[in-house]
Amino acid sequence: MKAAIATLEARLKQALVAAFGPDLAGADPLLVPASNPKFGDFQANGAMPLAKQLKDKPRAIAEKILAHLDVSDLCEPPEVAGPGFINLRLKTEYLERQLKAVQDSDRLGVEPAKEPQKVIVDFSSPNIAKEMHVGHLRSTIIGDSIARVLEFMGHDVLRLNHVGDWGTQFGMLITHLKESSPEALTSPESVDMGDLVAFYKEAKKRFDEDDAFKTRSREAVVALQSGDEAARTAWNALCEQSRREFQKIYDRLDIRIEERGESFYNSLLPAVVRDLENLGLLVENQGAKVVFAEGFINKDGDPLPLIIQKSDGGYNYATTDLAAVRQRTDKEGANRVVYVVDAGQSNHFEQVFQVAEKAGWVPENVELIHVPFGVVQGEDGKKFKTRSGETVRLKDLLDEAVERAQADMNSRIQAESREESPEFVQDVAEKVGIGAVKYSDLSQNRTSNYIFSYDKMLALQGNTAPYMLYAYVRVRGISRKGGIDFEHLPPDATVHLEDEAEFALARHLLQLDEVLEEVALELFPNRLCQYLFELSQKFNQFYDRCSVLQAEEPQRTSRLILCDLTARTLKLGLSLLGIQVLERM
RNA sequence: GGGUCCUUAGCUCAGGGGAUAGAGCAACCGCCUUCUAAGCGGUCGGUCACUGGUUCGAAUCCAGUAGGACCCGCCA
Incomplete structure (x- = not known):
């Protein structure tokens, strides 16, 4: 009905000018959907705000607009109601014609965007060598849906998985891998680390308890960053293993995403520091190179720095994010960069966006958007955990949804004395279970926290x-x-x-x-x-x-x-x- | 201490300047010889946290207050 809205809006504007002269050429007729079906399809609220300016009663103004309004090709005769609403009801023939047009359209009457944009949707972003857990649920589901909608609207969408595949923790992981599975260095494909979580925990344990191990780990970070082949191979093996695990989840969720992790931006980091320095934005602060963004102070009331280069010369994620902003605007030509990341990082993104703006890295036709969302909570309103208090693995969460859907179905089939094959039940349960998890998440306003409930999402009635x-x-x-x-x-x-x-x-x-x-x-x-x-x-x-x-x-x-x-x-x-x-x- | 977000029916949530504030669940009452009743209809349920302000008009915008969540690491 966008066409109808555009037409009616134009006609109302013409009527305003015809009734009250060219002074009102810019006046907004305030055409909106009717608040109640009994008032028709649309209502124009523009008469009320004009009362003061025109020194007349809103209803009288509305009547004068109507006297100059011809919408008889689309609408039944409009009526003035209440304090000065103009109610518009589309003619039945018009609705019928539109329906037919929609039926004949392979896009159901939805026009693609007139000015298609290049949009990057940055979502999901799990960490290498860790398992996907409930914390990745919302970003993954919401990001995928946003990407799908933008794609359907004709935009050129690049879906990016900004995985955590770099940083100091890789020192201990590489060292532990080298020492526990040396064959990883010669044939990384053959390595199966089994449970990545357990592997990570073992490495962390050694790192915390064994000083010699800690030293070797630090050396491994340096080796990795300087391109040492063995370190690189071990790192690759870790990434590859994680990738396979992630892909199982993505396949199950029917999600396409292109991996482009933090490591992708490594070579661009020195330029970020150099250019910020040249722009005079970089400040030395306790040995680190930082930028002070406006409006941020820490617990002690001091200005909050955005750390660009650590005192040991290393970079951290703000640097990577800045490099990514540049790469995405310069090389990818993005018009919109959408970050689907939890609301807890609002500060971080505000700072990064502000610094990128100051540095002149955000051209006028580019929009950086943080799409925040609230945390997943259990039915008790606390952080969603397993009974034993552990983080819920995404795989387990999906399994449970599907199992419950299947149990539901089996009891229904039994109650109705239906005969269905196990394959049918399995297929329906999988689609219902996964669909329920996605829908219940997406159906809430993402800005608020989300109370996760299998019972509610799988309910057969209601908004599910x-x-x-x-x-x-x-x-x-x-x-x-x-x-x-x-x-x-x-x-x-x-x-x-x-x-x-x-x-x-x-x-x-x-x-x-x-x-x-x-x-x-x-x-x-x-x-x-x-x-x-x-x-x-x-x-x-x-x-x-x-x-x-x-x-x-x-x-x-x-x-x-x-x-x-x-x-x-x-x-x-x-x-x-x-x-x-x-x-x- | 600073910042962000949240507070709407018993519960879970929509609605983010426009007419009498909406759903779903729960509770209660009806509707299957007829396309799957996993449905439909109805009843009950509100100081839109509070106090001011802006406006022709405020649940909606602004300020303040109270409660809650999260962030404020040379982790990402």
Whole structure:
């Protein structure tokens, strides 16, 4: 309905000028969706703020606007209501025409962005030699969804996994690997370190307890950084092993991402220091080279430095992030760089962005955006942990969701005396379980903390993945039962809206383009979730009140078109959340 | 101490200047000889933390207060 909005807005502006003269050429008619369906489709609130300026009553102003407004091609006669709202209701024929156009469109009427951008979405970012855990859940799911939406809107998206593959901890890991599995140096592919977490813990334990080991580890860091072949090989083996583990999770979550870790930016770090120095931004502070960003002070009330180069000459993650900003704007030509990272790092990103701006590394057409999200909490409101108090591994979390989905399904199948193959149950449980984990995360406003609950996300009713998957399955059921091939409905078939439930569904279907545009701009996937949930509700109401297969023509085909549009919208919308639909469940 | 975010129905959350504040869950009451009832309808439930301010209009913007979470490491 973006087209309708654009047209109505233009007409309202014309009417304002026609009614009150060219002084109002810049006035905003304040056209917004109607706050309540009984007021129609849209309302223009522009009359009220003009009362003072025009020295007239808002209702009288609204009447004068109406006298100069011709929207009869789109709308029923507009009405003035309340303190001065102009209510606009789209004509049924217009809705029907739009629905037909959407049905004929392979993008469901969603226009790609007029000015496609190069967008980098930086998300997930686990650490090499550590396991993916619940802390990576939100970034991975939210980042993937944002990337999917931007891709669908026609932007050129580069998904980057800024993995932690560099830093001092690699000294102890390399040393421990060399000493526990020397064969890693000759044939790194053959090495299986087994449980990476255990490996990391062993290395850490030795590092903390054994001074000689600690010394060898420090030497290993130097060796690695100076390009020593053996250190490099060991490092590669560690990365390779981690990569395989990460990929299992990404495959299961159906996530594509390109690894470009911290090490990628190594060669660019000295230039960051040099250029900041040349710009006069770098300050010596207790032996370290730092930049003071404005507005940051530490616990003691002193200015908070952003450390660019440590007193020992090493770099840290601020340096890497700055190098990445430059590389992404210069070499990748990014217009937007989206960092999907927890809200705890807001300070860090503010500082880094500020320094990058000051240094002149952020061209005018480039936007650096931190997309923050809250922490995952258990149902007790505390940090989400296992019963024994350990960090929850992502693999275990997904397993449990799927297991619970499967148990649910089995009891249902039994209760309904259905016969289903184990493969079917397994497939449905996997998609429902994974979909539920993703949906419950995405459906919340990401800025707040997120209370994780298997029971709620897997609930069969309410704003959950299973509810929406079921709405989709219902359409597929109609297709099977009626032998309907939705791809080959009669091309000349048209939509005729009669029942209230049909109108509500139709109006909602037509809002997809607005919602996706908003999500692409604001980067809040929960808006899309809200839209899809409401769509499912409206479809279920329609399904309840309007029989489809038993209806007489032409109503039958008209309703089939509504079913088809619903299914395609759900499928597309869910796919942009990274959720796969099912034919049966 | 400084900073960021949060506080809306019993619970989990939407809504971020516009009409009477919305969902879901829970509780209670109805609806399956008819496309999967994993559904639909209804009832109950609110000092939008508090106090001021801005505005024709504030849950929404601003300031302050109270409570909560997180950040303030030469880790990433």
